[in-house]
Amino acid sequence: MVSAGWVERIKESSSEAKVLPGILRPGAYFFNGDEAAAEGAIAANGRFFAAYPITPATEIAERCAARFPECGGMFIQMEDELAAMNCILGAAWAGAKALTSTSGPGFSLMMENLGLGIMLETPVVLANVQRAGPSTGLPTSVGQQDMMQARWGSHGDYEIIALCPDSPQECFDLMIRAFNLSEQFRTPVLLMSDETIGHMTEKVIIPPAEEIELVPRRYTRAAPGDYWPYVPDEDLVPPMARAGTGYRYHVTGLTHDHRGYPDLDAEGQHQLLWRLKNKILQNQKKILSFEMARMDDAEVCLLAYGCSSRVARSVMELARERGIRAGLLRLITVWPFPDDLVRDVAGRVKAIIVPEINLGQIVREVERAARGRTKVVSVPHAGGGLHTEPAVLQVIEEALR
Amino acid sequence: MVQRVMKAAGRDVQEIRFCGFGGQGVILAGYITGKAAAIIEGRHATLTRSFGPESRGGACSAAVILADQRIAYPFLHKQDVLVAMSQAAYVEHIGQLVPGGILITEKDLVTVENPRQDIRSYAVPATRLAEELGRKLVLNIVMLGFFTCVSRVVDPESMRKAIQSSVPAGTEDLNLQAFNKGYAFGLEHGVNG
Numbered sequence: 001m002v003s004a005g006w007v008e009r010i011k012e013s014s015s016e017a018k019v020l021p022g023i024l025r026p027g028a029y030f031f032n033g034d035e036a037a038a039e040g041a042i043a044a045n046g047r048f049f050a051a052y053p054i055t056p057a058t059e060i061a062e063r064c065a066a067r068f069p070e071c072g073g074m075f076i077q078m079e080d081e082l083a084a085m086n087c088i089l090g091a092a093w094a095g096a097k098a099l100t101s102t103s104g105p106g107f108s109l110m111m112e113n114l115g116l117g118i119m120l121e122t123p124v125v126l127a128n129v130q131r132a133g134p135s136t137g138l139p140t141s142v143g144q145q146d147m148m149q150a151r152w153g154s155h156g157d158y159e160i161i162a163l164c165p166d167s168p169q170e171c172f173d174l175m176i177r178a179f180n181l182s183e184q185f186r187t188p189v190l191l192m193s194d195e196t197i198g199h200m201t202e203k204v205i206i207p208p209a210e211e212i213e214l215v216p217r218r219y220t221r222a223a224p225g226d227y228w229p230y231v232p233d234e235d236l237v238p239p240m241a242r243a244g245t246g247y248r249y250h251v252t253g254l255t256h257d258h259r260g261y262p263d264l265d266a267e268g269q270h271q272l273l274w275r276l277k278n279k280i281l282q283n284q285k286k287i288l289s290f291e292m293a294r295m296d297d298a299e300v301c302l303l304a305y306g307c308s309s310r311v312a313r314s315v316m317e318l319a320r321e322r323g324i325r326a327g328l329l330r331l332i333t334v335w336p337f338p339d340d341l342v343r344d345v346a347g348r349v350k351a352i353i354v355p356e357i358n359l360g361q362i363v364r365e366v367e368r369a370a371r372g373r374t375k376v377v378s379v380p381h382a383g384g385g386l387h388t389e390p391a392v393l394q395v396i397e398e399a400l401r
Numbered sequence: 402m403v404q405r406v407m408k409a410a411g412r413d414v415q416e417i418r419f420c421g422f423g424g425q426g427v428i429l430a431g432y433i434t435g436k437a438a439a440i441i442e443g444r445h446a447t448l449t450r451s452f453g454p455e456s457r458g459g460a461c462s463a464a465v466i467l468a469d470q471r472i473a474y475p476f477l478h479k480q481d482v483l484v485a486m487s488q489a490a491y492v493e494h495i496g497q498l499v500p501g502g503i504l505i506t507e508k509d510l511v512t513v514e515n516p517r518q519d520i521r522s523y524a525v526p527a528t529r530l531a532e533e534l535g536r537k538l539v540l541n542i543v544m545l546g547f548f549t550c551v552s553r554v555v556d557p558e559s560m561r562k563a564i565q566s567s568v569p570a571g572t573e574d575l576n577l578q579a580f581n582k583g584y585a586f587g588l589e590h591g592v593n594g
Binding site: 028030032140196199200201202203307310311313314389 | 439440
């Protein structure tokens, strides 16, 4: 039943998507983080956006509403966040590169369908511009309190990829990377921004489209009759089938076998769950990204991510002026957590200081990874603003005393 | 070549706050200033904003840091220039203005009681100047013209370019007139006054 016609069609459509009109001219723009994230999605060939607007993520939806149609894409304002998350899963299965954006309360509502996306192995991007909670909390003020929810918020056991931008430029860059990782590993990827970064306006350089590296969707080379939707390649990631080209497949949130049909026993669960986990963990080196500053001779390490890393960088300079050899480890990939990297740093410094705008979330991972090799100190903040530099500096001085 | 007053004082960082209430174009004023410095002049600029849940009428503030180096901490440590367009905003922020700093108020919207002697203080009838152009709405741009004239943190030509690419299409001329009016008022009443 395999005809040469099919092979031709697949080959033709597997070539890189055409660059559609509406792409911004390369150059310097003055964007806030949300606008930059929206432009990053367009640059990544994201062409389907569904969301329910919420402060401080509204500007992503606003810009996508204006820009996606110009680029041949589609914007849908859904009735709520449950629907928005489900909608992008469907769009991705239909062939689009799709994303949604939200903040705390909406992130909670998306959790169930985020798990569905993980179970169905659906490449989508979810941007969470974090504000302070719980509940409605501080709608227009900053928090980094969803970091553990990002890791564990949906039920069941799984791995997730989460990236934290520290500037509007990185909102653009990491949105593209989020799309690439989602396609490479066929899984939802979280862009964990925050209100400070989302509402901060800075220069954003948009490179020429041909200089932006994009990972195309991984489509099967098997003919329709020979294709199974969950037979993985060597890296444990199964290729997808192009919808509407003759392939038959079944997808379900139930534990399933290679055919996509329910397989409801311990052995089937074992096989699927470990593959879902290992396709991320075995490829962690390809996912990990971080920045180190002045760590060569550091006696104390400031470990931070997102907006808090801006404070940490400033504190590092202030500490250096006072003769304290401080360095910065900025996590760009927060999930999967870089255990080896943190363990290595822990063996080289007297203390790791972790300022974050929550009451101590990622610091637990740092403690776990450090395994008692060094002192790990949490600098909590309840949200609504950034740490002050003197407050963090004081913690460093006390830790070294 | 513009002489930067703050540069003259040996600093390469300027911290500026525009404040008032939502709907006055406070954020746009900060946006244009940051864009002029970052995009037109190639420096570094970080604009942050704070506002309440309501879109109009609530307290609103735009903070801009201009620097020659990468900016880490994104909020103001102090204010070198304060542009206040409401009484509440003036009262809230006047205390953080550094000695030797510049205060610019909208004359009809802000009453300066117990004026500080350690700052340069200007009151601009921006609403009335805007009304002379037929649109009260452009008072923020009139303020921006005056601010550019007396603070000299950004070149006026850079500001004009930033305005042209930031305001709604079709209103460029009106906004440039507003900017020039504020700038001229600054030359007349501000620079030596």
